[in-house]
Amino acid sequence: MLKLKKIGIILLLMMMSLLVVACGGDKSEGEKTANEVVKDEIVYANFRDIRDLNPHNYAGELYAQNILYEGLVKISPKGEIVPSLAESWEISEDGKEYTFHLRKGVLFSDGEKFDANAVKANFDAIMDNKDRHGWLEGVRLFNKFEVVDENTFKIYLNEPYFPMMIELGVIRPFRFVSPKAFKNGTTKDGVNEYIGTGPYVLKQNTVDQEAIFEVNEKYWGEKSKVKTIRVKVIPDGQKFFI
Numbered sequence: 001m002l003k004l005k006k007i008g009i010i011l012l013l014m015m016m017s018l019l020v021v022a023c024g025g026d027k028s029e030g031e032k033t034a035n036e037v038v039k040d041e042i043v044y045a046n047f048r049d050i051r052d053l054n055p056h057n058y059a060g061e062l063y064a065q066n067i068l069y070e071g072l073v074k075i076s077p078k079g080e081i082v083p084s085l086a087e088s089w090e091i092s093e094d095g096k097e098y099t100f101h102l103r104k105g106v107l108f109s110d111g112e113k114f115d116a117n118a119v120k121a122n123f124d125a126i127m128d129n130k131d132r133h134g135w136l137e138g139v140r141l142f143n144k145f146e147v148v149d150e151n152t153f154k155i156y157l158n159e160p161y162f163p164m165m166i167e168l169g170v171i172r173p174f175r176f177v178s179p180k181a182f183k184n185g186t187t188k189d190g191v192n193e194y195i196g197t198g199p200y201v202l203k204q205n206t207v208d209q210e211a212i213f214e215v216n217e218k219y220w221g222e223k224s225k226v227k228t229i230r231v232k233v234i235p236d237g238q239k240f241f242i
Helices: 002-023 027-037 062-068 116-128 137-141 164-168 237-241
Strands: 041-046 073-075 081-083 086-091 097-102 142-149 152-157 186-191 200-206 210-215 228-233
Touching: 062 200, 062 210, 073 164, 081 086, 097 116, 116 142, 116 152, 116 186, 137 142, 137 164
Parallel strands: 041 228
Antiparallel strands: 073 081, 086 097, 097 152, 142 152, 200 210, 210 228
16 A cells, blocks of 8 residues: 555655746747647556457456457546537437437558448457457447448437446447458457557557557547557566555
């Protein structure tokens, strides 16, 4: 406990130092320095490798899956359900039908089109391995999936389930992989590549050493100012603060 408190104090002091530097001097100098703090590369130390980043399984690092893949909705920092690849949605009065209206013009990072067919392919792949997702009640309640048109997708439940939108917003398994990356038409046994619609792509991975993520140039949303995220694997946690 004492060690954690010391680490917290160190981090707090570092943050305060950055604020002092950014705010020091006259206004123009302060603005310039604050802008300079935003770098185009982040180096992140982690105690283990990113591992398998197939979002339909649970072996990989969540932070990495979160920047590679997106789902229909996501959970905001305030805990609210907000749009992601679905711009809007309706829930039937009986609570058993969910209709999602998808964003248009979205591409996977391999250039493949994101549409309702891709969404259905991913949900079907998830259900191919549904026993793996038994911790999610919604998986048990899925009745069928329907492609209404290119940009409209429907989920039918066997019975109403209030937390359904929350479950759809978690990082895994309801994130979408390019169907071209599936193995034998599904993801149960892995994927050929880690291809999503998220803000970053995995550019390079040296197992147990380093992973490099770069901005997805095909990303539909606002591109991050941080162009590169470099993850260094440092097995001994003590080395983080040397």
